[in-house]
Amino acid sequence: ESIIKIVDIDGRAQVRDFSEDIERMLGSKMKSVKVRYQPHTRFFDYYNSMLVNTMDDDGNFIELGGEFPLEENEHFNNIPVNTMQSDVQVPTNVYNKDPYILNGIYMSEALNDVFINNFKKDPTLTWQYFGSSSGFFRIYPGIKWTPDSNGVAAFDCRNRNWYIQAATSPKDIIIVVDISGSMKGLKMTIAKHTINTILDTLGENDFVNVIAYTDYVRYVEPCFQGTLVQADLDNREVSPLSASVSVLPLCGASSQAATKGQGSLCNQAIMLITDGAMEDFKDVFEEFNWPDRRVRLFTYLIGREMTFADNTKWIACNNKGYYTHISTLADVQENVMEYLHVLSRPMVINHNHDIIWTEAYMDSVLFATKAQSLLLMTSVAMPVFSKKKETLSHGILLGVVGSDIPLLEVMKLAPRYRLDGKKLKPKPNYNSVDLAEVEWEDIDETLRTAMVKGEMGTLSLNVRASVDKAKRPMFLTNDYFYTTINDTPFSFGMVLTRGHGQLMFMGTVSVEEGKCHWPLSMTYCETDIDPHHRKYSQLQAVIRYLQGKEPDLECDEVLLQQTLFDAVVTAPLEAYWQAIMLNASGMEAGVETAFLGTRSGIIRLTRYTGMETRVAKKFLTPADKDNLFTVDHFPLWYRLAMENPPGSFLYYMPVEDNDSKDKTGTVGLPYDPWLSLIPSLVTHLFVLSKRSYIMLYILYHFVQCYVTPNYLIVVCLCNRVSLYDYQGMCRSAHSHSSTCFSIKVDALQPCDTEYPGFVYDSSIRETNSLIKCGRCQKMFVVQAVPESNLVLMVVQADCDCSRQYSSITLEPKEVKYNASVKCNRMKSQKVRRRPNSCHAYHPKVSPLPSSLYNCVILSELLSLATGLA
Secondary structure, eight states, X not given: OTTEXXXXXXXXXXXXXXXXXXXXXXXXXXXXXXXXXXXXXXXXXXXXXXXXXXXXXXXXXXTTTOOOOOEEEGGGTTEEEBTTOOEEEOOTTSOTTOHHHHHHHHHHTTHHHHHHHHHHHOTTOXXXXXXXXXXXXXXXXXXXXXXXXXXXXXXXXXXXXXXXHHHSOOEEEEXXXXXXXXXXXXXXXXXXXXXXXXXXXXXXXXXXXXXEESSSEEESSGGGTTSOEEOOHIIIIIXXXXXXXXXXXXXXOOSOOOOOSOOOSSEEEEEEEESXXXXXXXXXXXXXXXXXXXXXXXXXEESSOOTTHHHHHHHHHTTTOEEEEEOSGGXXXXXXXXXXXXXXXXXXXXXXXXXXXXXXXXXXXXTTTSGGGGOEEXXXXXXXXXXXXXXXXXXXXXEEEEEXXXXXXXXXXXXXXXXXXXXXXXXXXXXXXXXXXXXXXXXXXXXXXXXXTTOOEEEEEEEEEEETTTTEEEEEEEEEEEEEOTTSSOEEEEEEETTTTSEEEEEOOOHHHHHTTOXXXXXXXXXXXXXXXXXXXXXXXXXXXXXXXXXXXXXXXXXXXXXXXXXXXXXXXXXXXXXXXXXXXXSOTTOOEEEEEOTTSOEEEEESSOTTTOSOSSTTSTTOGGGSOBTTBOXXXXXXXXXXXXXXXXXXXXXXXXXXXXXXXXXXOOOOGGGGGSOSOEXXXXXXXXXXXXXEEEOOBTSBOOSOBHXXXXXXXXXXXXXXXXXXXXXXXXXXXXXXXXXXEEEEEEEEEEEEEEXXXXXXXXXEEEEEETTEEEEEEEEEOTTBSEEEEEEESSOOXXXXXXXXXXXXXXXXXXXXXXXXXXXXXXXXXXXXXXXXXOTTOOOOOOOOOOHHHHHHHHHHHHHTO
């Protein structure tokens, strides 16, 4: 008909349109962190987020608490917030009434109006905040901070990735620790804590190595000998780099320091952790580091003794570093943070306000007890400097201002009716997953390299995908379209699957005609942006928008038009189904439900049997969310059907837990040990005689052949496919020993896992064979059911094969890498996009107090650092 047209989906045009939308959205977020305010200098009381709304025994608000109205807000994941006021969190280890803290809090009070105005201009903004260099954290909207179970607020904004990346340029850090005889007991404990605290201040753009020394150099992790490794999540927290710190004095290595690979190509620094230096080693610095002093030296004098403090100070002061004295564990945090302020000085003096974006992460710290902790997000942040002329040469960093952007906000810009959206369920090890591990078949890393470099282009790959909670493998041909997002470090990629992903029905119908047939199942209008629109349901919002009563509503016109069209052209089905129902001869026994789903998200269904006679009581009911369209989900039956060849019939059964209850409607059978090997995914089982039974067994084209006895694999009904999960969690047994006993504790740690999938070999249309089972043999015949994904199987029943053939498990198994492979994986430096700017040096930086070193190793360390420049 003339109102209908079939449109080719232009991947290049769509990736361009989507990327422009994302660019505009992220651009508005960057504007929210570009703040200007005038600092003041007076003291005042403030709202401490730990203390707000807290009263003493007399019913009075405690100091720094005060009355702070909080109200649950859907936009902030139903967390009680105050959208009219920010408040301040101070870590437990920082005195909340220190004059320096109070002055900084007052100075940042001007940000409150900035945050509120930003939220009014852009209601999609979520959390806005300012992290001070002194440790306090101002957050908008204001919240009630929940301490840990011990009543401690361990959160320190200065350890967050957004703060570290904004406060400093990328850096190469060599941590050198003294393990000589004098570094025993408490000194070594403090030294280990100092190392781990330094590692916590490093991110994806930084490179690091840890070296121990007595009278010669030892690499803490032998795998990292002579090189720097990227300070990503794996290398900092999962690899032996941090694990070896706990057994530091036992680690051996080599004294060679050959350089390999590249580091950050920006800041270079050596961090020395020791309890004393016998001399200042001026001649070594003159040879390797002066006059430019490109490699900074930071020294940490451990212990209460100050015997060799002068040499330690001189070394740091004369190499543009910083000297600190750490006498107790409580001193570590604040003293380590000082090096970030030193590294930030060139950027401060240049007044170069770099805006940074973090990699995607799960913020499980800020709101650990709320739904927010389950959201993947990225943060945009910018450093805030002191611009007083009298302090210009000191380059004083006041803090970092930032805002969070949940990735769900970015995904909303890509309409689900065009792209099959996927609900994000991140795993604990999410940060370590590389793009090359997301698409298994990108072996040559062509897609990854192009996107990391910010290129624009297309690529085709034959890929394995999995659906139904990773139980069913699918083989697809995908076309990838990608481009860069200007003014950000991100690229945007879009995948179209050949076949159903290439074409779209489009049609035009009137609003009045479509309203009469409107079964809503997707999100068509964003009612959450404007508070005045939050009172509308989706149906109310759609009608008011289409009638022109609410033109300011953010609605997807293309999706609305397509939904109206689908609603009108599918409406006659209900009359057709009704006619079949009324005609008793037209309905075959066993049919319970008829349903139809369209790409726009419409679902129509009719019931042919009442609840009392219905077997599939849960399927396609509103309570069965897995089988309904949502903004993030196309149901499995829809996906499987569209991936199958046109003209074939797909028989599908939902997977449910196999317990004592019969949830699948399977007809019961006499007990046979062989049946225990068959999963509960048989459509129907019919007993023919005592010697045989017949079954229709679901074997999906390009879809999982569920757990079957080994002999089904032997006769080649199914082919095994290996699938991988690079975000797996595996049990690791650790023994904690004391003088009396040891306790074995199972702990989960990130790992790679492999699990099997099975696909039906569609070339096998008919086969028969005998299976020998001890003293008997079992005969079976298999034949494919034409134009379907079913096979008919007849199996002899009186021969027990359970002892010879065990079931195949679908449980994932950890991929064990040998030491060499594991080492290469950790050291590998893939192509990566580096930050656009580097602020590593400025001639006007004033010298500050500094530190110490050992002549035996200094030349090697400087050679290692400068060799990567």
